[in-house]
Amino acid sequence: MDASVSRSMILQLLVAPRESSNAVWLRVPTFVQMSTYLIIACILTLLILITTRSRKRVKLSGIHHPLRLPPIVGIPSSEIFTRPQEAYESALRDHGPVVGVWRKGRLEYIVGPEFTKDLFSDDQEFSFEDGVATVLNLPSIFRGSRFFKDVHLMISGGVIPKMEEIVDKIFPIFQRQAKEFVRQSETSGQPVDLFEHSHRCISEAMLIVALGQHHVNEQNIKLTEEVAHAIAIMTGIYQNTSPFARTFPVCWRIITWGRLVCEVILAKYCRIILPIIWKEVRSRRYKPLDNASPEQTDEEDSRDDPLLHYIARIYADGQGKVSFLGVVWLSILILAFIFASVHQTASVAVWVMFELSTRPEYLPAIREELAAVADSVDNTGAHRLSYESLRRASTLDSFVREVLRFKGDTLSLTRETTRDVPLGEFVIPKGHLVIPLTTLTHQSQSIYGDTATVFDAHRWTEGPPASMVSLNYLPFGVGRWACPGRILAIIEIKMIISTLVAIATPELEGGKYKVVDPLNITSVPPVGRLHCKQL
Numbered sequence: 001m002d003a004s005v006s007r008s009m010i011l012q013l014l015v016a017p018r019e020s021s022n023a024v025w026l027r028v029p030t031f032v033q034m035s036t037y038l039i040i041a042c043i044l045t046l047l048i049l050i051t052t053r054s055r056k057r058v059k060l061s062g063i064h065h066p067l068r069l070p071p072i073v074g075i076p077s078s079e080i081f082t083r084p085q086e087a088y089e090s091a092l093r094d095h096g097p098v099v100g101v102w103r104k105g106r107l108e109y110i111v112g113p114e115f116t117k118d119l120f121s122d123d124q125e126f127s128f129e130d131g132v133a134t135v136l137n138l139p140s141i142f143r144g145s146r147f148f149k150d151v152h153l154m155i156s157g158g159v160i161p162k163m164e165e166i167v168d169k170i171f172p173i174f175q176r177q178a179k180e181f182v183r184q185s186e187t188s189g190q191p192v193d194l195f196e197h198s199h200r201c202i203s204e205a206m207l208i209v210a211l212g213q214h215h216v217n218e219q220n221i222k223l224t225e226e227v228a229h230a231i232a233i234m235t236g237i238y239q240n241t242s243p244f245a246r247t248f249p250v251c252w253r254i255i256t257w258g259r260l261v262c263e264v265i266l267a268k269y270c271r272i273i274l275p276i277i278w279k280e281v282r283s284r285r286y287k288p289l290d291n292a293s294p295e296q297t298d299e300e301d302s303r304d305d306p307l308l309h310y311i312a313r314i315y316a317d318g319q320g321k322v323s324f325l326g327v328v329w330l331s332i333l334i335l336a337f338i339f340a341s342v343h344q345t346a347s348v349a350v351w352v353m354f355e356l357s358t359r360p361e362y363l364p365a366i367r368e369e370l371a372a373v374a375d376s377v378d379n380t381g382a383h384r385l386s387y388e389s390l391r392r393a394s395t396l397d398s399f400v401r402e403v404l405r406f407k408g409d410t411l412s413l414t415r416e417t418t419r420d421v422p423l424g425e426f427v428i429p430k431g432h433l434v435i436p437l438t439t440l441t442h443q444s445q446s447i448y449g450d451t452a453t454v455f456d457a458h459r460w461t462e463g464p465p466a467s468m469v470s471l472n473y474l475p476f477g478v479g480r481w482a483c484p485g486r487i488l489a490i491i492e493i494k495m496i497i498s499t500l501v502a503i504a505t506p507e508l509e510g511g512k513y514k515v516v517d518p519l520n521i522t523s524v525p526p527v528g529r530l531h532c533k534q535l
């Protein structure tokens with residue numbers, strides 16, 4: 001081929017407009033296309049380089065330590081994501097009691113149960129806030145801010161002391177939805193989605209708790225569900241189930257956060273819920289917390305108030321008003337409340353119901369107990385349950401506690417070192433996640449005896465209740481940062497189970513369910529085809 005021909009062909013390929021030659025367009029990229037591909041390739045390469053953090057040697061921060069770094073154990077990703085319990089247990093058995101393991105581009109330190117106490121009693125060196133911010137992909141503005149303390153205060157002060165009133169308000173939702181759920185299952189003859197049911201019930205209930213009954217409507221319930229789901233995705237709850245997200249975590253985070261912040265948080269939450277919060281809060285004058293001049297405010301009895309007003313009162317100035325920035329901060333706290341209160345509880349409720357369906361021998365005792373503790377029973381067999389009667393349902397409580405102990409959480413709790421921290425004969429370098437392997441505690445023979453690996457739902461009938469934490473029982477963490485919503489969570493799970501088993505028998509197709517993410521058992525609900533047969 002002569003030079004002038006080849007030059008003109010190249011020129012034609014580079015400058016030929018799209019319309020001039022469809023055939024060439026299909027086969028050979030134009031100059032514009034080639035440049036676009038080049039730019040995309042550069043961006044992807046850059047993201048991959050950032051994402052796949054180089055596994056450089058970990059260094060201590062300049063201080064001389066007589067202790068040594070823990071051994072780094074290579075566990076293939078396939079093992080971590082499919083059989084984490086066996087993989088981590090064998091790493092600790094062979095190299096323990098502290099091992100470093102790379103996961104999703106990050107070096108984490110996994111520790112045995114002998115270090116649980118150190119980890120959860122020293123918040124100065126093992127930071128809950130930094131650990132959670134890292135694990136949940138939260139932007140760095142959340143580190144060191146008042147965020148976690150305010151969320152904790154909001155729940156422990158604004159929700160838990162009002163449990164009796166809250167249960168009276170939300171129990172009818174669970175009962176109504178349970179009847180509808182069973183009716184659907186019966187009339188369609190098809191399996192029903194229990195996670196959808198639990199998520200929906202809890203979203204409606206939490207909307208009442210957060211903003212009050214008068215803001216409950218179909219649009220706001222759907223929005224609450226959507227927000228809880230979007231934040232669950234953003235915080236990486238489903239990250240393990242996507243190969244792309246596991247391999248390129250930073251890249252995945254940028255794309256997911258960008259999309260969901262725009263589509264859900266800005267376009268929906270800020271458009272619909274923020275104006276409600278603004279109107280509610282700005283139209284009130286709050287009683288100052290020190291009670292200095294209560295007669296000048298327009299507040300009645302605050303006990304019946306939704307959570308929003310409880311937390312707004314803390315942010316009110318001397319005149320009882322909340323500033324513009326205060327309202328923005330309250331909206332962020334309510335967003336956090338929706339996420340914390342909906343997703344995980346809905347997921348654990350599925351665990352409990354699926355376990356009960358595979359162990360129907362426990363049903364008669366649970367039903368008998370419900371009939372005994374109920375305040376009343378209607379003509380469909382449905383019970384009216386108060387907070388007190390739900391608390392007294394100890395057979396159900398024991399079942400829930402045993403499911404929480406037994407379901408196989410592995411890396412469910414985390415702390416981050418704020419400096420180089422000695423642990424046993426090792427030192428954990430600053431800025432690293434330290435994670436106890438929870439199964440080693442929950443299935444320990446030295447704690448639970450010979451039946452440690454046996455499911456026994458009568459184990460806790462004499463107590464302690466499912467919400468009580470200890471170093472031997474970690475589903476809700478332990479210590480200063482133990483889950484502040486655990487009493488509400490257990491009561492809600494009991495409401496979901498009791499309203500369904502009072503009127504129907506749950507049956508899993510094939511008597512089995514599937515664990516979707518063995519590494520994130522608490523937050524990712526198992527999958528199964530559930531039928532509810534009306535009694």
Ligand code: HEM
Pocket residue numbers: 128148151152155159337340341342344345348412413414474475476477478479480481482483484485486488489490522
């Ligand atoms: C079955 C359902 C739930 C489970 C298994 C669960 C579990 C946990 C765990 C393991 C932690 C971390 C504790 C630690 O690292 O020491 C935690 C923290 C937290 N949970 Fe829950 N939780 C549940 C339901 C709830 C509910 C219903 C709420 C809200 C009403 C809530 C609010 C929080 C908050 C705000 C934190 C952050 C820690 C703090 O502020 O002290 N959780 N939860």
